[in-house]
Amino acid sequence: MDTTLLVLAAGMGSRYGGLKQLDGLGPSGETILDYSVFDAIRSGFSRVVFVIRRDFEAEFRERVGAKFEDRIDVGYVFQQLNDLPEGFAVPAGREKPWGTAHAIWAAREAVDTPFLAINADDFYGHGAISTVANFLKNSPSSFCLAGYRLDSTLSEHGTVSRGVCRMDASNRLLTVQEHTRIGKTAAGIRDEADGTMFEGTERVSMNCWGFPPDVFGLLDALLVRFLESHGNEEKSEFYIPAAVTAMIDAKEASVSVLPVESRWFGVTYKEDRPVVVDALASLVRAGEYPSPLA
Helix, strand or coil: CCCEEEEECCCCECCCCECHHHCCCCCCCCCHHHHHHHHHHHCCCCEEEEEECHHHHHHHHHHHHHHHCCCCEEEEEECCCCCCCCCCCCCCCCCCCCCHHHHHHCCCCCCCCCEEEEECCEECCHHHHHHHHHHHHHCCCCEEEEEEEHHHCCCCCCCEEEEEEEECCCCEEEEEEEEEEEEEECCEEEECCCCCEECCCCEEEEEEEEECCCHHHHHHHHHHHHHHHHCCCCCCCCCHHHHHHHHHHCCCCCEEEEECCCCCEECCCHHHHHHHHHHHHHHHHCCCCCCCCC
16 A cells, blocks of 8 residues: 655744754754654655745755655645635735645645645654554545644743644544643643643644545535635635544544654744754664664
């Protein structure tokens, strides 16, 4: 069973202050997504497709894609504002991308296998990527989500947005509720936006989704619906959790939440960078990754 890794790498990190997808954080200058592709290769993925922007295509191909072209089939697609279903146009004044679900939809002509969709700037860990890989190979027509513990995904340097999963007794996803300002406080883990308190053991989505290829048809219909309602807005976004929740509500998808204990980390703020550098160095010292990646 062929499987594809789809890497969402078109975004800029506004809070971080630069194109963090190309920031060398590993002991030999590896980017975070270098580790994701390395983990995908050793988990049996046969192809990687990067969703990028045209304005940094040359640099991205040279600094990222070229590293893997002799080890895995590499493809590229572009997330563009004017890539929309027939009958829709970009509203005047809009510059903001259409969101993560639109980024996946942008790959509709490049991916025809079960696939894992991830963010370029998050470190997911070999355990999580291999868990999703095994699920896709054993259940190629099914949906899944790697569920991380909330308390292992927080930043010491500010609040974060997290999609908290609500599941049934069989670990089937019911909905993903976005909490926009979760952080550590003296009283515990709290969403400063609405006051919700958390235990820390809740499972959250870090955008590590497993999809069958027919998800593109479902996304197409949902994107049309989104554009009919929000297409004239300058900053509205078509997000993966909202799209998947709509599929669940319409009984078009059943999503298995796969609890993973892999270590997740990412660079949300500039102050997170030294923590990530140290964490990657620690994993290399422990023998979990070679340096340089080979």
